[in-house]
Amino acid sequence: MYKRQEKPYAVFSTTDHINILVAFVAKFLTIPRLIARASNIPEEQILYENLKSKFYMRFTRLSYGVYQQIICQTEEMKQSLVSYYGIDSRKMLVIPNPVVKTAEQRQTLSAKNKYHLIVVARFSPEKGLDRLVDILSALPAHYHLSFVGIGLLRKQIERKVKSLRLVDRVTFYGEIKNVLQVLTKHELMVLSSHTEGFPNVILEALSVGLPVVTFKVSGVTGLIKNGFNGYVLPQNDIEGFKEKIIQACTQTEWDPAKIKQDVYQKYALQEISKAYEKLLD
Numbered sequence: 001m002y003k004r005q006e007k008p009y010a011v012f013s014t015t016d017h018i019n020i021l022v023a024f025v026a027k028f029l030t031i032p033r034l035i036a037r038a039s040n041i042p043e044e045q046i047l048y049e050n051l052k053s054k055f056y057m058r059f060t061r062l063s064y065g066v067y068q069q070i071i072c073q074t075e076e077m078k079q080s081l082v083s084y085y086g087i088d089s090r091k092m093l094v095i096p097n098p099v100v101k102t103a104e105q106r107q108t109l110s111a112k113n114k115y116h117l118i119v120v121a122r123f124s125p126e127k128g129l130d131r132l133v134d135i136l137s138a139l140p141a142h143y144h145l146s147f148v149g150i151g152l153l154r155k156q157i158e159r160k161v162k163s164l165r166l167v168d169r170v171t172f173y174g175e176i177k178n179v180l181q182v183l184t185k186h187e188l189m190v191l192s193s194h195t196e197g198f199p200n201v202i203l204e205a206l207s208v209g210l211p212v213v214t215f216k217v218s219g220v221t222g223l224i225k226n227g228f229n230g231y232v233l234p235q236n237d238i239e240g241f242k243e244k245i246i247q248a249c250t251q252t253e254w255d256p257a258k259i260k261q262d263v264y265q266k267y268a269l270q271e272i273s274k275a276y277e278k279l280l281d
Helices: 002-006 016-026 051-064 075-085 129-138 154-163 179-183 200-207 238-250 256-267 269-280
Strands: 010-014 033-037 069-072 092-094 115-120 143-148 170-174 188-191 212-215 230-233
Touching: 010 016, 016 033, 016 051, 051 075, 069 075, 075 092, 115 129, 115 179, 115 200, 115 238, 129 143, 129 154, 129 238, 143 179, 154 170, 179 200, 188 200, 188 238, 200 212, 200 256, 212 238, 230 238, 256 269
Parallel strands: 010 033, 033 069, 069 092, 115 143, 115 188, 143 170, 188 212, 212 230
Antiparallel strands: none
């Protein structure tokens, strides 16, 4: 009924289960343009998903065949969908997520005897938070780690922190609204994920001038310039990750204003909006 009244020129869908539903409904309607937005790296994500999500992924290949265009957030995501689902690359377009400008900015901190690290993530297996606790345990005692987020594995991580006697060096914020303000109170963001579709938390960190040390996941090569706004490490290079944290906190001179300017130039909301407007022309 809604479709008959509105007669949309295009329908835009995102996330696997909604993409599947829209593709099914579209078989019974006439819609000039169907556009789907992908959100993960399938061959990586399936390693960490539950049975329900794996069920959805079985139908994703069929659903993508219905769409005229598919938006990917990164080039890595595009290549993954081409190889995993066999999608024609000519119907795919890379448009990253945008960053919203903020007045918040990390202040250039003077030398100090305590360094505050922060991770913003769900407590779920693909986020690799257990190995981040291991890295903290190998760092000197004046390094402190803040967790922002919620999830099923929080209790497990809390037990690991306790077992490694790190309670005095860890803060659990839970779910908060003033993420950007909290980011500015830290020296460094750390991202320990095994897989990401697009690491929005890195965008948030860079938007306040906060450098990032991260394992290599989808999207980071376009976001992080080693030595300018952070460091990227190969997956599972635990020792290298620890060393880059120390280097980032004690040796590298960061320029928060330039970090902010760089990310705004490439990922500003108005620029990403133009890409979507062009898509719909």
